[in-house]
Amino acid sequence: DIHMTQSPSSVSASVGDRVTITCQASQDISTNLNWYQQKPGKAPNLLIYDASDLETGVPSRFSGSGSGTDFSLTISSLQPEDIATYYCQQYDNLLPGTFGQGTKLEIK
Amino acid sequence: QLQLVQSGAEVKKPGSSVKVSCKASGGDFASFAISWVRQAPGQGLEWIGVIVPLFHTTKYAQKFQGRVSITADEVTYTAYMELSGLTSDDTAIYYCARGVNIDVWGQGTTVIVS
Numbered sequence: 001d002i003h004m005t006q007s008p009s010s011v012s013a014s015v016g017d018r019v020t021i022t023c024q025a026s027q028d029i030s031t032n033l034n035w036y037q038q039k040p041g042k043a044p045n046l047l048i049y050d051a052s053d054l055e056t057g058v059p060s061r062f063s064g065s066g067s068g069t070d071f072s073l074t075i076s077s078l079q080p081e082d083i084a085t086y087y088c089q090q091y092d093n094l095l096p097g098t099f100g101q102g103t104k105l106e107i108k
Numbered sequence: 109q110l111q112l113v114q115s116g117a118e119v120k121k122p123g124s125s126v127k128v129s130c131k132a133s134g135g136d137f138a139s140f141a142i143s144w145v146r147q148a149p150g151q152g153l154e155w156i157g158v159i160v161p162l163f164h165t166t167k168y169a170q171k172f173q174g175r176v177s178i179t180a181d182e183v184t185y186t187a188y189m190e191l192s193g194l195t196s197d198d199t200a201i202y203y204c205a206r207g208v209n210i211d212v213w214g215q216g217t218t219v220i221v222s
Contacts, residue, residue, distance in 0.1 A: 001171075043205075044213065046209055085152070089155070096158055096208050097169075
């Protein structure tokens with residue numbers, strides 16, 4: 001299995017801050033990476049697919065980058081409604097696969 | 109618009125098996141990947157495996173190999189996830205979800221092993 005390592009496991013930031021979460025794959029996955037946001041008691045919500053494409057309806061303050069083994073999710077200006085846990089997920093051979101362990105984002 | 113509706117909560121004894129269903133309505137079922145993902149209390153998302161009904165292709169996370177079986181019935185538009193050899197560590201919410209870039213999730217099925 002491809003292993004995904006996210007960091008940090010938690011982050012505290014102020015409204016308006018730029019926040020970056022990283023995800024590292026154990027092997028080259030090209031740009032086969034998704035980012036999800038999960039709020040308590042809810043199913044996850046797709047934010048970014050193919051490493052950098054913004055899902056329809058997701059605010060433009062979210063962006064993704066990276067390829068190969070190193071990826072990042074950036075929130076350009078943190079808003080109170082962005083408080084959630086964020087997960088990366090790899091896919092290969094057009095089959096979804098393993099998630100990172102998650103990054104919990106809190107407001108300072 | 110596609111909806112995924114899962115079966116109800118289950119309470120199981122250690123060592124037993126559970127089979128969770130996921131019925132699709134309002135969209136094309138067969139051509140998409142249907143994943144199963146679980147989330148233990150207070151923990152992260154854990155991918156279990158996937159099926160593409162059209163090609164009868166399955167793939168499982170190494171951790172669950174030999175203990176999980178994912179199937180699909182193209183007539184009833186229903187996918188199933190059966191997990192055997194249950195322990196308390198399998199207590200979790202189990203989700204089915206559509207696609208490679210997962211855009212539709214079932215409502216989740218709580219499985220308690222006790």
